[in-house]
Amino acid sequence: MVGRAGGQARAAVVGTGLIGGSVLLRLRDAGLDVAGWDPDPTTRRYAREQGVACPDAVEEAVAGRDVVFLCGPLPTLPETLSRVAGATDDGCVLTDVGSTKAEVAASAAAQGLGHRFVPGHPMAGADRAGVASATPALLDGAAWVLCPGPTGMMAFRRLAALIIDVFRARVVPMSAPEHDAVAALSSHVPHLLAGALAGAVQRAALRDAVLALAAGSFSDGTRVAGGPPERTANMLLGNRGQVLSELAAVRSFLDGLTDALRDGDATTLTAHLGEARTARLALHGRAFSTHHRQFPATVDHEGELAYLRELGAAGGHLTGCRVDGGGVTYTGHLPMVAEAA
Template sequence: MVGEAGGLARAAVVGTGLIGGSVLLRLRDAGLDVAGWDPQPAVRRRLRDRGVAVSDTVEQAVAGRDVVFVCGPLPTLPAMLARVAAATDDRCVLTDVGSTKAEVATAATAQGLGRRFVPGHPMAGADRAGLGAAGADLLDGAAWVLCPGPTGMDAFRRLTALLVDVFHARVVPMSAPEHDAAAALASHVPHVLAGALAGTVQRSALRDAVLALAAGSFADGTRVAGGPPERTANMLLANRDRVLVELTAVGAFLDEVAAALRAGDADALTGRLAEARAARATLCARGFTAHRREFPAGADHAGELAYLRELGAAGGHLTGCRVTAGAVGYTAHLPATPPLG
């Protein structure tokens, strides 16, 4: 069966909104034994109507499972993680899908869950929310951050194998602080900028005229502003310090553009736009080189952990993880061109 390479054939998903619902539907379609739970009875009924096994309590959903995906609003994750942990045994791998990682990672450590909790964040989404926006293919091929810890390498390996097998994920191993730093610019600040542009149009006396002229650049640039404001606010507050740092950097870049405009300095303006174009071109034409690495499965994991975190920090990802004959082998990919300075 697909996914059994990680030994995680029995799964549960707690919270079935956009991401949790998509995880649940994909696991179901892959043939895994999966149960779901959602705090809203109406959502549970809709899942049953779609042929998904749904429990009426969290404890029923997670009992006897090999892996549990803890989903839901960011502020609820630490308490829900504790509840799920109490209802599962030490062999059950726990993960989440939250868009920030440091807070839930700290909570898991405080709860003594370092050996079996692997913080996670699939880098995919939509401008809608809820089960109605979920789809089994939403996360297909997504970059999926996992944060391995020094005591949880076995859980990380098993979860990586499952995500690659079922979701065809590009698993990006990072520490929780590194994730939050990178996600600030990759995801969180773009939400702010999209909201700022759309919000400015909403306040404009020419709003309707602007919207009549809005083409692809406006639609693409404001797409994420269509998401639930509460969800975006939770994300920004959970990573507040880093988002503020990066907003300052974005503000400095905008100041340079504005100064060039005020001065009528075409060379300076072109230079700033060329920097932006270079980043966009790298994103659209990024190539990778593949390699394999092996580590002893049962020895000290310091070297393995350092390798994984360095891989993620360098922009790399994993597309394979298998433990055989006392060794763990990774199929990894690194950017073929050096990262932008």
């Protein structure tokens, strides 16, 4: 992302926990002029020890910046957005990294910030928290959702270019409601299931014996249960309707497995497990086709917005966003449909 004066962008990160701290460190390592801020004085001091400017006032940290990443807890984002918007000029791109998007997108629109706020969500994390756990490599190559809006295409382009260049991310453009629907099943429900399995073990009469025998299936299946409970609860409550809807679908599938097991129906049990195996095998190693799409840079963006949202909804992503010569060129990738045997 090129700054408004033609040089490299000046960035700020507000909220420097695991994700925010990792964003901060990667921007620092990429050579950007970056400042951080966190409400916790100890965290600010730690950031300074890492060689990053971290003023005591958030207004000082974000003043004169080209882009600001909002990385605090989900419930604080609307208020933080308002505060940061008031301390930055109209050309500063604002984004967040929260795991739900509809609520913060609505708040930005209500505040008249839709032209420069781009909701975002990097699909990466860890089962730990805090800036001491942050690493510049945490978000490398991640799928990073950005939610372009009809009045914010210029901001989307600038932000997408920076995220692709600095984080080597796969930018997934989606509408905020589509993100929340997809994230419910891909991320939020898995946190509930991990918590349910780990919680059942915690309550088990032979808890220590179970943990002694726990192998990869238990470890992999409960990894996210090791994260901070408050953070997970905020995520689930922030997307409650979608999570409950998708949880019902999971419950229905589990009921099918349960009925087949109770009835000793090996055929049905095997068929259900086969469906599950198909999805799991499709998770890695998918082939993608590559294409390039160009749009005029300064005219009505309806076609460009439709292309971006359709790309994300189809499971695609961007690895290039270049604005020059009066136009914007996207490098997009779509999953290839496997031919039937």
